[in-house]
Every structure is written in structure tokens, then in C-alpha cells.
Amino acid sequence: MKFLHTADLHLNITLKSASFRDAKAHENRIYELQQSFYRIIDAANEEEVDALLLAGDLFDDPYMPLQEMEKLFDKLAALKCEVFLLIGNHDVFLQNPSYQSLLKGKNIHIFTKEDYKVELDDTLVFGINTRDFSEAFLQKLAREANTEKNTILLLHGDVQNKQDDHYLCDVKTLESLPFDYIALGHIHKHAFLRSHIAYSGNPEPLDFSETDKKGYIEGTLENKRLDATFVPMQKRRFRVKKVALSGSDTFVDIVERIKGEVDEDQKRNDFVRVELTGEIDSAENLDLNKLKDLLSEEFYYIELKDETTPAIDLSALKETYSDSIVAHLIEQYEKSPSEKGYDSLMLAIRALLRTEERES
Numbered sequence: 604m605k606f607l608h609t610a611d612l613h614l615n616i617t618l619k620s621a622s623f624r625d626a627k628a629h630e631n632r633i634y635e636l637q638q639s640f641y642r643i644i645d646a647a648n649e650e651e652v653d654a655l656l657l658a659g660d661l662f663d664d665p666y667m668p669l670q671e672m673e674k675l676f677d678k679l680a681a682l683k684c685e686v687f688l689l690i691g692n693h694d695v696f697l698q699n700p701s702y703q704s705l706l707k708g709k710n711i712h713i714f715t716k717e718d719y720k721v722e723l724d725d726t727l728v729f730g731i732n733t734r735d736f737s738e739a740f741l742q743k744l745a746r747e748a749n750t751e752k753n754t755i756l757l758l759h760g761d762v763q764n765k766q767d768d769h770y771l772c773d774v775k776t777l778e779s780l781p782f783d784y785i786a787l788g789h790i791h792k793h794a795f796l797r798s799h800i801a802y803s804g805n806p807e808p809l810d811f812s813e814t815d816k817k818g819y820i821e822g823t824l825e826n827k828r829l830d831a832t833f834v835p836m837q838k839r840r841f842r843v844k845k846v847a848l849s850g851s852d853t854f855v856d857i858v859e860r861i862k863g864e865v866d867e868d869q870k871r872n873d874f875v876r877v878e879l880t881g882e883i884d885s886a887e888n889l890d891l892n893k894l895k896d897l898l899s900e901e902f903y904y905i906e907l908k909d910e911t912t913p914a915i916d917l918s919a920l921k922e923t924y925s926d927s928i929v930a931h932l933i934e935q936y937e938k939s940p941s942e943k944g945y946d947s948l949m950l951a952i953r954a955l956l957r958t959e960e961r962e963s
């Protein structure tokens with residue numbers, strides 16, 4: 604049997620305003636996230652998979668407009684394959700029986716505590732919703748998975764970090780169970796924790812904390828032998844670039860430096876955050892609004908973060924702190940200037956100035 608595994612689409616999510624200051628960009632992104640789900644549905648059709656595994660958090664809010672649900676249901680019901688819909692921590696509203704009856708169709712399966720197993724020809728598909736998880740329940744399913752048939756288990760939660768609010772159990776426990784493939788959801792970064800235990804991650808990133816490659820997992824399971832691979836598919840990536848400025852950079856220099864740091868393709872398609880570092884002489888050269896306006900003509904999305912530090916004017920300092928250790932250090936440096944010497948001089952001066960600030 605052939606399957607496609609995806610999770611964490613968070614349809615209808617309100618994206619954090621920090622990443623989307625622009626309302627239009629935000630709206631467009633919500634639309635793109637929906638489109639990514641439809642592209643996955645298309646992929647399931649084109650690849651002629653037998654099962655589409657949705658490992659939780661397909662939705663985001665506790666509510667979902669009925670019309671959208673119906674549209675989505677129609678898409679899923681039109682698929683030629685079986686659809687397995689696990690209820691993650693974000694789509695708890697699916698626990699509501701009226702939603703379930705709306706979504707359940709002949710090819711759409713929602714797991715419950717009682718209906719935790721679906722039998723396809725040569726495969727058993729098991730699922731435990733986030734809210735229903737317990738190790739005892741897991742062991743119960745594991746006993747039923749001791750069979751000649753192929754076995755798949757869907758789970759949604761963390762299996763690596765005990766601090767997570769939705770921690771389930773550790774990977775070693777999962778590894779000890781007789782499932783041939785464990786399809787995980789919840790962690791957005793895709794990862795094969797073992798050759799047969801994997802987070803698919805989400806197919807489109809949500810913000811700047813998700814800079815990794817996105818896609819879904821496609822696999823086949825024949826006579827309990829698994830062959831699974833990650834398939835990249837995302838439309839846009841989030842990219843964080845660091846640009847180090849130096850004291851003498853003019854406004855035009857800074858614009859050119861930023862442009863030079865980003866590929867043409869990335870400018871047109873990606874969400875780019877530029878973190879400006881280094882020392883600058885004059886804050887006037889770093890008018891972020893003016894910079895952003897100018898760059899926005901070439902970038903699909905750009906945001907700037909100022910992490911520069913003001914340059915220190917050595918001769919002015921020497922005068923202010925004449926006959927002090929600061930002046931002495933500067934004079935020592937000026938006798939034999941070097942790049943390394945300059946760095947340690949700056950460290951020393953900043954430390955001294957901070958001490959003085961605290962004392963005054």
C-alpha cells in the first residue's frame with residue numbers, strides 16, 4: 604500500500620502579527636496555507652496513494668466556519684483514497700459529534716477511543732487522538748498490531764521533549780512497539796526519528812521560527828517492509844540573513860549590501876528578515892523605514908532588525924577621560940594599531956563605560 608503523510612496545516616490560523624505587519628501579506632499567506640492543503644490533495648490523487656494520513660492539527664481555531672468545512676469535506680470525499688483524520692491539540696472541536704458526523708464519509712475516518720482501528724486490504728491503520736493518549740491505551744493497540752498485516756499508527760504530540768504540554772512518551776517506547784510505520788504530527792520541523800518513526804512537519808512554514816525545508820512524507824508498505832521519503836513542496840521559505848555593517852557605510856552602501864546578500868529568486872518569493880549587525884558611526888544612515896520602503900520594490904517580503912551598536916569615537920573619548928585608564932588604553936592601542944587590538948580595546952572600553960554608568 605502507498606501512503607502520503609502530512610500534519611500541522613493549521614488552516615485558518617491567525618498568524619502572529621510580528622511576522623506579518625502588512626495586512627495584505629497576512630491575508631495572502633492564509634490563502635496560501637489553504638492552497639497548500641489542496642496541493643497535497645492533488646498530490647495524493649496524482650500519486651494514486653491508498654491512504655492520506657493527516658496526523659493532527661489540520662485546523663487551528665476551536666471554531667471553523669461551516670462553509671469551509673463543507674468545501675474541505677467535498678475535496679476529501681472526492682479523493683479515491685482513504686483519509687485518516689487524527690484530532691490534534693488544536694483541532695479539539697473535531698471531538699464534537701456534530702462536526703464528526705459532518706466530516707465522516709465513506710472514505711474519511713476519524714479515530715475515537717472506541718474506533719481506533721481501520722482495516723484496509725492488507726493494512727491496519729491505528730490512531731490515538733492527542734486528548735485520548737495514555738501509555739496503557741498505546742500498549743493495548745500495540746498488542747493488536749502484532750499481526751502479519753502491515754500496521755500504521757498515527758499520533759499527535761511530542762516524543763522528545765518532556766516539557767512540551769503535549770508530550771506523549773519517548774521514542775524508545777515507540778520503537779519497542781510492533782508498528783511498521785508511526786506517522787507523527789505536532790512538531791513542525793520534519794524529521795525521521797527512526798527509519799519508521801517520522802514527523803512529516805507542515806507543508807508550508809508559519810513564521811521565522813520555521814526556516815527549514817517543508818514538504819510531506821510519501822511511502823509504501825509491502826509485506827511489512829517500509830520505504831518512506833520526504834518530498835519537499837513549499838511555495839515560500841522564511842529566511843533570516845545577517846548583514847554586518849561597518850562604520851563608514853553610507854545609506855546607499857547599506858541598501859547594496861542587503862540586496863547583495865539575497866538571491867533574486869529569494870527576493871521574489873520568500874519571507875526575508877535581515878538582521879543588521881556591526882558598528883555604525885551615524886544612526887542617520889540607518890533609517891529603517893526608508894530602507895524598507897526602498898527594498899520593498901524588489902522584495903516580496905522584507906523586514907529589518909537593527910542589531911547594530913554605535914561606533915565609539917576614540918579621540919572624543921580620550922578627551923573626556925584624559926588621565927584615566929580609558930585614555931591610557933587608547934594611547935597604548937594607537938602606538939601599534941591592529942584589528943585584534945581594536946576588538947579587545949572596544950571590549951575593554953565598553954566594560955569600563957558600563958561600570959561607570961552603573962556607578963553614576
Ligand SMILES: [Mn+2]
Pocket residue numbers: 659660691692693759760788789790
Ligand atoms: Mn499540535
